[in-house]
Amino acid sequence: MNHFFQDVYEVAKMIPRGKVTTYGAIGRYLGKKNGARMVGWAMNGCPPEIPAHRVVNSKGELSARENFHGPKSMQTLLEEEGHTIQRHKIQNFERVLWLPEKELL
DNA sequence: CTGATGACGTGTG
DNA sequence: ACACACGCCATCA
Numbered sequence: 001m002n003h004f005f006q007d008v009y010e011v012a013k014m015i016p017r018g019k020v021t022t023y024g025a026i027g028r029y030l031g032k033k034n035g036a037r038m039v040g041w042a043m044n045g046c047p048p049e050i051p052a053h054r055v056v057n058s059k060g061e062l063s064a065r066e067n068f069h070g071p072k073s074m075q076t077l078l079e080e081e082g083h084t085i086q087r088h089k090i091q092n093f094e095r096v097l098w099l100p101e102k103e104l105l
Numbered sequence: 106c107t108g109a110t111g112a113c114g115t116g117t118g
Numbered sequence: 119a120c121a122c123a124c125g126c127c128a129t130c131a
Binding site: 024036 | 111
């Protein structure tokens with residue numbers, strides 16, 4: 001695995017329960033201007049240890065719900081963590097948003 | 106090597 | 119608010 005994958009996984013594992021982050025945030029944290037695509041693509045091969053359901057796009061939409069393979073749907077997992085989802089979008093998105101470059105610094 | 110693709114983001118109309 | 123185009127960068131055909 002490349003260094004990039006490792007970094008993405010490291011950050012993804014650091015996401016606190018009940019919080020979510022965006023692909024762009026991780027991309028910027030890794031130094032990419034817009035590595036969002038790479039982050040999403042990296043998550044494509046993410047092991048089950050990675051809470052990929054906590055990673056959404058900048059709009060707070062569950063863009064990964066189609067690609068997320070799991071026993072429970074992405075929405076269910078997020079709702080069990082205390083989030084509110086409506087029409088595949090996280091409500092109070094800004095309230096639960098967790099930015100690595102700001103929080104983790 | 107060139108072109109297409111992708112779990113995206115930002116700018117513009 | 120919505121639609122579209124372009125950028126970004128790694129992988130695959």
